[in-house]
Amino acid sequence: MKTIGQSAKSLLIVIMVLLVQINWMQAQKKWKDYLVSGSAMFVSGMLDGTIESISYHYENGFKQRLPNANDQFWNPAVSWKNKYYQNNPQMGPKFLGSTTIFACTTDAYHLLRTTKRSIDGANLVYYMNKECKSNKTFQKRWKSEVKDFLILTAIRCAGFHLTYSVLFRPQAGK
Numbered sequence: 001m002k003t004i005g006q007s008a009k010s011l012l013i014v015i016m017v018l019l020v021q022i023n024w025m026q027a028q029k030k031w032k033d034y035l036v037s038g039s040a041m042f043v044s045g046m047l048d049g050t051i052e053s054i055s056y057h058y059e060n061g062f063k064q065r066l067p068n069a070n071d072q073f074w075n076p077a078v079s080w081k082n083k084y085y086q087n088n089p090q091m092g093p094k095f096l097g098s099t100t101i102f103a104c105t106t107d108a109y110h111l112l113r114t115t116k117r118s119i120d121g122a123n124l125v126y127y128m129n130k131e132c133k134s135n136k137t138f139q140k141r142w143k144s145e146v147k148d149f150l151i152l153t154a155i156r157c158a159g160f161h162l163t164y165s166v167l168f169r170p171q172a173g174k
Contacts, residue, residue: 033130037148038155040123045118045159051162053168054108061170079107 053062058075071078081087083098083106095098098106106112127148134141 008154009113029117034151034155037123037127037152040119041152041156042159044116044119045156045161046163047112047119048156049160049163049165051109051112051116052164052169054112057168064171065168074108076107076109079109082106107126 050062054074055076058077061070062074063071066074072082073079081089083094083103085091085094094106095102097103103110103113131141131145134144136144
């Protein structure tokens with residue numbers, strides 16, 4: 001009997017295959033556009049998969065794959081204290097901005113989230129600038145944007161799946 005997770009993965013694979021087949025001819029013409037945005041979305045998905053792995057499967061997934069990873073930086077159960085003086089929240093911030101604007105410098109969780117958001121923001125600006133230069137009518141542009149959204153989302157999901165379900169997959173019984 002299939003689990004819900006297996007069914008969802010199967011559905012995602014079917015959707016991705018259909019998207020690729022339906023848009024293959026158009027995608028061949030736009031491969032350079034997808035090279036930039038698609039690469040950014042793939043990396044964003046990988047970062048998100050790593051964030052989820054360290055958050056929910058640190059010991060039996062992430063740490064099993066990277067046993068020499070520094071727990072003080074990578075393990076969110078421990079690393080959140082890095083923002084504070086002598087790792088003690090009662091002693092206040094380690095430095096100005098360590099609990100706010102510069103939290104991304106204190107641990108992997110915040111660094112990965114900040115990097116992911118930066119990539120997503122830059123990709124959005126890139127895409128918006130590209131679309132603003134387009135001479136397409138609203139109807140053609142709308143259809144193109146929906147297609148691009150679906151393709152880029154599939155690419156992002158592939159990046160997430162690679163890290164969360166393959167690279168840092170939890171090890172049974174560990």
